[in-house]
Amino acid sequence: MREVAIIGIGETKIGELWDLSLRDLGIHAGLEAIQDAGVTGDEIEKLYIGNMSAGRLINQEHIAPMIADYAGLEGTPAVRIESGGASGGMALAEGFMAVASGMNDIVVVGGAEKMTDVGDVEAKDILSSTGDREWESVFGATFDSLYALMAKHHMDVYGTTREQLAQVAVKNHYNGARNPNAQFQREIPLKMVLNSPAVSTPLGMFDCAPLSDGGAAVVLCPVEIAESYSGKPVRMMGVGMGSDHMAVHDRQSIDTMKATNLAARRALDMTGLECSNMDFAEVHDNYTISEIMAIEDIGFFNKGDGGPATQRGDTALNSKISVNPSGGLKAKGQPVGAVGINQAVEAVIQLRDKAGDRQVDDAEYGLTHNVGGTGGSAVVHIFGRWSP
Amino acid sequence: MKEKKVGIRGYAGYVPRYRIKPEEIGAVWGKDGKMMGAALGVKSKSVPSPDEDVVTISTEAARWAMIRAGLTGDNIGAIYVGSESHPYAVKPTSTMVGAAIGATPDMTAADYEFACKAGTAAFQTCMGLVGSGMIENGLAIGSDTSQGAPGDALEYSASAGGAAFIIGSDDLLAEILYTTSITTDTPDFWRREGQAYPSHGGRFTGQPAYFKHIMGCTGKMLDELDMEPSDFQHAVFHQPNGKFPMKAAKKLGFTKEQISTGLLVTRIGNTYSGAVPLGLAAVLDVAEPGDDILVTSYGSGAGSDGFYIKATDGITQVRESGVPTIEEVIKDVKYLSYAQYAKFRGKIKRGG
Amino acid sequence: MSIPRFWREIRQRYKGIGTECGVCNRVYFPPREVCPDCGRDSLGDMKEREISGKGKVLTFTEVHEPMPDFEILSPYIMAIVEMDEGVRMTGQLVGVEFDEVKNGMEVEAVLRKLGEESPSGIIYYGYKFRPCR
Numbered sequence: 001m002r003e004v005a006i007i008g009i010g011e012t013k014i015g016e017l018w019d020l021s022l023r024d025l026g027i028h029a030g031l032e033a034i035q036d037a038g039v040t041g042d043e044i045e046k047l048y049i050g051n052m053s054a055g056r057l058i059n060q061e062h063i064a065p066m067i068a069d070y071a072g073l074e075g076t077p078a079v080r081i082e083s084g085g086a087s088g089g090m091a092l093a094e095g096f097m098a099v100a101s102g103m104n105d106i107v108v109v110g111g112a113e114k115m116t117d118v119g120d121v122e123a124k125d126i127l128s129s130t131g132d133r134e135w136e137s138v139f140g141a142t143f144d145s146l147y148a149l150m151a152k153h154h155m156d157v158y159g160t161t162r163e164q165l166a167q168v169a170v171k172n173h174y175n176g177a178r179n180p181n182a183q184f185q186r187e188i189p190l191k192m193v194l195n196s197p198a199v200s201t202p203l204g205m206f207d208c209a210p211l212s213d214g215g216a217a218v219v220l221c222p223v224e225i226a227e228s229y230s231g232k233p234v235r236m237m238g239v240g241m242g243s244d245h246m247a248v249h250d251r252q253s254i255d256t257m258k259a260t261n262l263a264a265r266r267a268l269d270m271t272g273l274e275c276s277n278m279d280f281a282e283v284h285d286n287y288t289i290s291e292i293m294a295i296e297d298i299g300f301f302n303k304g305d306g307g308p309a310t311q312r313g314d315t316a317l318n319s320k321i322s323v324n325p326s327g328g329l330k331a332k333g334q335p336v337g338a339v340g341i342n343q344a345v346e347a348v349i350q351l352r353d354k355a356g357d358r359q360v361d362d363a364e365y366g367l368t369h370n371v372g373g374t375g376g377s378a379v380v381h382i383f384g385r386w387s388p
Numbered sequence: 389m390k391e392k393k394v395g396i397r398g399y400a401g402y403v404p405r406y407r408i409k410p411e412e413i414g415a416v417w418g419k420d421g422k423m424m425g426a427a428l429g430v431k432s433k434s435v436p437s438p439d440e441d442v443v444t445i446s447t448e449a450a451r452w453a454m455i456r457a458g459l460t461g462d463n464i465g466a467i468y469v470g471s472e473s474h475p476y477a478v479k480p481t482s483t484m485v486g487a488a489i490g491a492t493p494d495m496t497a498a499d500y501e502f503a504c505k506a507g508t509a510a511f512q513t514c515m516g517l518v519g520s521g522m523i524e525n526g527l528a529i530g531s532d533t534s535q536g537a538p539g540d541a542l543e544y545s546a547s548a549g550g551a552a553f554i555i556g557s558d559d560l561l562a563e564i565l566y567t568t569s570i571t572t573d574t575p576d577f578w579r580r581e582g583q584a585y586p587s588h589g590g591r592f593t594g595q596p597a598y599f600k601h602i603m604g605c606t607g608k609m610l611d612e613l614d615m616e617p618s619d620f621q622h623a624v625f626h627q628p629n630g631k632f633p634m635k636a637a638k639k640l641g642f643t644k645e646q647i648s649t650g651l652l653v654t655r656i657g658n659t660y661s662g663a664v665p666l667g668l669a670a671v672l673d674v675a676e677p678g679d680d681i682l683v684t685s686y687g688s689g690a691g692s693d694g695f696y697i698k699a700t701d702g703i704t705q706v707r708e709s710g711v712p713t714i715e716e717v718i719k720d721v722k723y724l725s726y727a728q729y730a731k732f733r734g735k736i737k738r739g740g
Numbered sequence: 741m742s743i744p745r746f747w748r749e750i751r752q753r754y755k756g757i758g759t760e761c762g763v764c765n766r767v768y769f770p771p772r773e774v775c776p777d778c779g780r781d782s783l784g785d786m787k788e789r790e791i792s793g794k795g796k797v798l799t800f801t802e803v804h805e806p807m808p809d810f811e812i813l814s815p816y817i818m819a820i821v822e823m824d825e826g827v828r829m830t831g832q833l834v835g836v837e838f839d840e841v842k843n844g845m846e847v848e849a850v851l852r853k854l855g856e857e858s859p860s861g862i863i864y865y866g867y868k869f870r871p872c873r
Contacts, residue, residue: 148801
């Protein structure tokens, strides 16, 4: 297996991008990444696009060739990868395998989602389709409520507090305020989270990530040729994927994401590194509880210590482990199928020392964690600073 | 009259927990609701939750009746559901109830509509099928989520509830010894196809309609049986309001005590097809072995079905089944404001 | 939801028909063709099993931003219920107020309306849970 590097990144601003279509989002991000890498269109051997639900969101399936077409890449193999909210991360895993296997040299992996061409009630309904439609949402379970059930259980079992959940949002808004591509570039006080209107108890509006438009892309190549391009390379060292029962109620433990646990273990094993080696992590904080579960289930903290660790400040920028330096889904935004690529873009920015006010000092290794649905699938990637 | 002994093997009733008081309704329409309620003899009426309808109410009652009878779905050979508020104009309620209790596919079924006496029509059909030996057991249900037009007098009483009876031949807890009916063409109350709310003939619903049929049918049955009102421990009359059955009972020679157990309208309103079945269920909850029970339903349009029922020794045994009595069911109460009631009953126009 | 898509699951939604693994006797709902624990040993050995409908609340939430079909009920309570057979189910709690619900509360399945295709379309029925009396 060949070692893989990322040599180019691109992403759109995230938010309510009324002027841009899904096609635009994919192309803008892709062209930026190609330009950053300094590759030519002829060199690109494959395009993967992570996308959750273009079919329901904009009534357009088969979007990968469409994006390839308008990026001037007609003729290039182009495939869409879907795994709910983990679509981006899973697409990146596919891209990694294409390069690592020796089959392709230059691969572009993008992610794009256009959430705001439908109303917010419909967007939430579509998102809930990444849970078990037949046995959860048909019975009244919203996507929010499934995470709320996990939150309530986590609080009952481990004593996690409402304030600890809220701290996740406060921290991620602090980081997001330092990210020019973030949807919410402002800090928020704890009170604002605690007093936000109930969405599904115990989660309030500020415990939930927004549903956003956005696109992101990276360019992959084998490490051996990484320095022959203009973009500063970053190593993609580990890839791990996992799955779990589709419905939350079928999980062995509803306060634990087994898919995350498996994905993290597999990715770390591939690198020989441990959680303690990581300097930062971009985790899937679609809800505040999700980050608390993620930092436990990946292995940064013991089960049940995610809340207290957050409250102690152990996950703040440049503390024990900088979690979501980008602002995460909570503040940077949640363009669902693009999230995994947005996370990889942040990892590259950090490992290139280009993160400005949110830079993690002396970052050597970083981890990204991307979840599909309510934990039905998860993917973890591990990145390392370039050393020739 | 029949080949085989016929009677009740199991029964149960269900009434939604929500209630609204006449004063709450009157306040919206500039009427003295309290006085309206007093005139009707209705202190509160039941209101179905938005997720309840005749299918769910019937199923709830049927499931409990099955538990009481100790039977499973495959023991049921026929289901008839009587209602004037079937959720579908075309597509039977009875098939859905059949699926919900596991009685499908080896059964026959149909829905009935005869204003407030569709439930007792189901009784008679099941009696015929069981008595003739065509089926072992049949399920007869009377259930409604009736509506009165906003502001109409009916709005103070039209309510929701239902009861289910398993009619069979063996292990009876009450034997149905006799039934008789009278039927005429009387336009006292109706709802045209496609209309949301029923219409009625006002005071015409009294003497030429309710009283004529209730008294006529009861009198006819007493004559045919050669019995007196005093021969019965309990009597249940259709109860569109609290006043009519009291007046009819008095005129027929029944006492207040005889009809009080089965008179639920004061607390839950007029449950239409569910009214007499629920009243009978309440009586069976307390009846002693050997008690004689007289039942007369009334349905606008119009007609009455009379039944002579005798409790057996089995009546006390079914009280161990854990199934709630009618008193226990209607004790669970949650009062609604008119605004909540209007929302629940789909009276608020919402955007698409 | 299309007509056959709902119709196909009527026995599950109305009656709670699941399966039991013939090897380890673990009960599943909805039905499974393979036991996740026993794998291929269970193939062809999964038997139909009706869920009693009785269970205990494992965890619950009050939903303020509802599914479109549940708007009229908002706010409403969703729960994960651990059934007496060991299997868990997700459903709405009815006949109870949010501040009365406790973990471990005993509940039973009741049939309620889940939604409808449209005002002129098919009505969807299925289980919800209510505190035992």
